[in-house]
Amino acid sequence: MSSPRFPLAVSLGDPAGIGPEIIAASYDRLRGAEGDCAPFFVAGGLEVLRAASLACGARCTIIPIAQPHEATEAFAAGLPVLAGLDAPYTPGQPDLTGAQLSRASLEWATLLTLQGDAAAVVTAPVAKAGLMETGFDFPGQTEFLAAACNLGPDDAVMMLAGPSLRTVPLTVHLALSQVPARLSEELITHKARIVAKALRRDFGLQQPRLAIAGLNPHAGERGQFGDEEARIIEPAIAALKAEGFDVIGPVPGDALFTPIMRGAYDAALCMYHDQALIPLKALEFDEGVNVTLGLPIIRTSPDHGTAFDIAGQGKADAGAMCAAIRMAGDMARARAAASVG
Numbered sequence: 001m002s003s004p005r006f007p008l009a010v011s012l013g014d015p016a017g018i019g020p021e022i023i024a025a026s027y028d029r030l031r032g033a034e035g036d037c038a039p040f041f042v043a044g045g046l047e048v049l050r051a052a053s054l055a056c057g058a059r060c061t062i063i064p065i066a067q068p069h070e071a072t073e074a075f076a077a078g079l080p081v082l083a084g085l086d087a088p089y090t091p092g093q094p095d096l097t098g099a100q101l102s103r104a105s106l107e108w109a110t111l112l113t114l115q116g117d118a119a120a121v122v123t124a125p126v127a128k129a130g131l132m133e134t135g136f137d138f139p140g141q142t143e144f145l146a147a148a149c150n151l152g153p154d155d156a157v158m159m160l161a162g163p164s165l166r167t168v169p170l171t172v173h174l175a176l177s178q179v180p181a182r183l184s185e186e187l188i189t190h191k192a193r194i195v196a197k198a199l200r201r202d203f204g205l206q207q208p209r210l211a212i213a214g215l216n217p218h219a220g221e222r223g224q225f226g227d228e229e230a231r232i233i234e235p236a237i238a239a240l241k242a243e244g245f246d247v248i249g250p251v252p253g254d255a256l257f258t259p260i261m262r263g264a265y266d267a268a269l270c271m272y273h274d275q276a277l278i279p280l281k282a283l284e285f286d287e288g289v290n291v292t293l294g295l296p297i298i299r300t301s302p303d304h305g306t307a308f309d310i311a312g313q314g315k316a317d318a319g320a321m322c323a324a325i326r327m328a329g330d331m332a333r334a335r336a337a338a339s340v341g
Contacts, residue, residue, distance in 0.1 A: 005336065006119040007071040007080075008040035008328050009109040013124025014102045015045060015087055016094040017306025018316035020052035023124060025318035026325055027060045027079040038329030040122065041071035043109040044085025045101060051089035053079075056314045068117040082108070091312025099130030106141065110148050113297045120298035120328035121145075124321070125306045139173035141301065142292050149295050154187065157194045157293040159267065160277060160303050161327065162284025165257070166267040168195055168293075169276035179272045180215065180228055188212065188236035188269070195267055196245055198293035201338055202331040203266075211256060211265035212237055212249030213275060219250045233271075257283075277303075286319035289327050298331045300324040 013019025023042060030037040042049060050062045061078030065071055071080040085108065087101040106123060113121040123141050131138075138144040146156035159168045170191055171182050192210055199208035212233060213219075216226035223230060233250045240247045248265065255261060256268055257279040270276035280288050280303065288303035302320030310316055 006117060007068060007075070008038050008120045008122055008325065008332070009068065009112050009118035010040050010042045010122045010325070011109040011124055012042055012045040012048065012102060012105040014094055014127045014130060014306045014308075015048045015052075015098045016090050016092060016311060017125055017127065017308055018311050019124030019126075019306065020045060020048050020089070021056035021058070021312070021314070022302070022316050022318040022321040024049055024053040024058035024060055024062075024079060025056055025316070026321045028058050029318060029322050030325060031060075031075075037326065038119065038332065039072045039075035039080075040325060041065060041068060041075075041080035041082060041118075042105075043082050043112065044105045045087070046081045046083050047086050048089045048101070049079065049081055052091070052312070055089075055091065055312045056316065068112055089312075092308050092310075094127055094130050094306075094308060096130070096133055099127065099134050102126050103131055103134050103136055106144070107148075110145060110297075113299075114148065119332040120300065122321075122324050122328050123299065123301040125302065125304060127306050127308075142172070142290075145292055145295060145297075145299055149297065151295065154190060155194070155294050157191050157198075159195065159198070159291045159293050160280040160284075160288055161291055162280060162288045162323075165262055165280055165283055167276035167280050168267055168269045169271075169273045170269055171272050173273070176272060176274075180226075183215065183228060183232050183271060185232055185236040185239065188233065189239050192236070192240055192245065192247070192269060193243075194294040195269065199266055202293075202298070202334050204334055205266055207246060208267065209246045209265045210240075210248070211251050211261070211268045212247060213256050213268060213270045214250035214252050215271040217252070217254075219252045286317050287323045288320055289324045291327065291331075298328055298335065300328040300331070
């Protein structure tokens with residue numbers, strides 16, 4: 001399997017969290033036993049990565065580069081890092097300086113990907129509260145990426161993906177009490193179309209099967225526990241079926257993720273954040289990837305946080321970061337193949 005034409009760009013994440021050490025550990029693992037890997041570079045944090053690599057016992061050499069294209073050749077010798085942005089390495093002690101580096105790295109990696117100098121962007125975990133102190137005006141990295149691509153917030157769809165499950169929260173960073181008012185037939189159909197298109201283009205699923213969850217217990221039990229299913233969700237499913245999509249639902253949330261049901265769909269569209277993230281994290285925590293669908297660029301991220309409490313102690317598992325890097329490379333190859341075909 002060939003590597004993408006351009007390397008992947010990785011943002012550093014909060015330097016006080018586990019991001020730097022799992023990036024270094026991922027280089028070790030992906031260049032070693034797990035074989036073929038798209039080359040990648042990190043946008044800034046040269047000294048942070050050197051210190052984090054030592055702290056977690058990674059064996060990789062940190063190699064400074066000046067331009068993204070240098071990463072492809074440098075990757076065989078060590079982990080390429082774009083020089084120019086840095087901060088002190090203070091694991092477990094987040095501060096404003098680190099948050100500023102986290103934001104600058106995210107913005108740099110995104111810009112390089114938008115410019116075509118990188119095949120995809122892989123984002124390490126950030127601390128949203130820290131980013132807000134820098135003036136970052138987005139609920140999370142997904143919303144930032146949508147704005148960077150000149151898209152509205154509903155045009156960028158978060159999908160959580162693991163080896164055996166893909167879930168999509170149709171509403172994301174929203175209080176649970178606000179979810180029913182946010183749901184609409186248009187929201188469900190719009191995001192379902194984006195998911196189906198991405199599953200075809202980036203995952204090679206020519207006839208993607210979608211399952212749509214109910215909002216209420218027992219999917220409303222014919223109106224006994226709420227009318228959102230009959231009033232919003234069922235009409236959305238009917239509209240999608242009329243367009244030719246393979247859709248089932250509304251499926252009660254307590255049945256959607258049973259072993260038998262998981263084999264009946266390629267992605268589950270859920271009504272709110274925790275309905276989608278709890279099963280994914282329970283089943284795929286060490287390999288769960290956050291993928292942003294609907295963008296003109298590819299973006300993946302490990303589906304976990306900064307873990308300040310264990311940062312710098314060599315305890316962090318790099319599995320999800322490895323999975324995010326592998327998935328970004330696979331998606332880049334799929335898009336390249338589709339453009340040729």
